[in-house]
Amino acid sequence: MAKQVVPETARQRRRPTRNGTVLSEQIIVETALRMLREHGSTGLTARRLGAALGADPSTLYRYFAGMDDLTRAIGDELMGRALDNWTATGDWRTDLRALGRAIYGAYLAHPQAALLTASRVTGRPREIAVDETVLGILRGAGLPDPATVHVYHAFIDQSLAFAALDAGSLALADEARAGDEDMWKSTYAQLPAATHPHIAATAHLLARRMPHSAYPAALEMLLEHTAAQLTRAGV
Template identity: 55%
Template sequence: MSERVVPPAARRRRRPTKQGVVLSEKLIVETALRLIEEHGADALSVRRLGRALGADPSSLYRYFRHTDDLMLAIADELIGRTMSIWRPTGDWCADLRDLGLRMHAGALAHPRAAVLSSYRVTGRVHEIQAVETALGVLRDAGFPDAEAVRIYHAFVDQALAFGALDSANVSLPRPAREAEAEIWRATYARLPADTHPHIAATARHLVASMRGSAYPAALDLLLTAAATRLSEIRAAADG
């Protein structure tokens, strides 16, 4: 899609497409997301998307100005899907852990889209809701505003980074993934102790751990550090 602005009032099309489908932003986003997951980033073209929708490609400009505008909508859709299944309990640490794990799982459910959208800031409704909610969890826990933002920043960037990293791995062809996983057993686990004492000493743990994602462990480390910081803040307030 190239830059081509259509006034908001003129964007909605109520007539059905050639396939009898009435276009909407939601339908376009869901179709684009499916195409990306099935065919990769190159599938996100106005021509291919129009064909999948059974619509004239030019009609898509009623909803999105260009491909990047659509990409932001896809990123926001992924955020919205995560937020729709997350329910806070009032335990800030447990709630953020659950949210982080759901964000990571959501990325792995749509790995190709997650790789493309993990570094984007959408400014759209679902992202705004997520930022507001996460900051509320931290502020309600007792973090001062500056600390709440600092921890939120680390939390969300960690989740997005691991989501992109692990999604990129999941997107590799299966033989490539299996070959990389096998390196830990076939290469690292066989290094001799006289030349690589630390690898040799921890080899069985490397084989067991390095094939999976480090995100749960990294998330726990971050939340433990945040809890320690909150204890310090409370102690300073009491003192």
């Protein structure tokens, strides 16, 4: 590797780019988020990002090992925003619900970015901070460690998984204007009752339900399950 990535904290010389802007990991990530929103989930390219920053594309390699590394940094930024939008109350159920929605919300606020990053474990600082927080909530509620780990695992994976899935249709709807919300009316509702009796019978309900996320329902199921575990543990 000819180029070496210098960690943000160790940066000292801040040389401005040709057109005057001074770069930083933060600025690059923010610009990338903006470009994702404007140009769609496949619209983030090194050349375009360079142009938006007023810098040569290759300059990015001074800050990130590659586009993949940048992608993980974007994911970590979303995790950080989720945590910033969350405050502890002390009640485990309230806190876990709020944190779940904060994570889900932070990702869905940037569907195109979520699509790229939600199914990836970054191992970066702010992702770790979220993990620590979740474990703290559960252990603080008095849940035994094995159950804590069990619920934590389901919680974090479920939140990310639904964020990724729902971001998909949301980003698609944004990008292809029409969106496939209409698909429930155009495709599914047209299926004949003879071959697809159950879809035909519930088509009107499906059309109303499918555009919404199943995440809240799944989250409540998880909270119910956790409460049951707590009672069982005699808390």
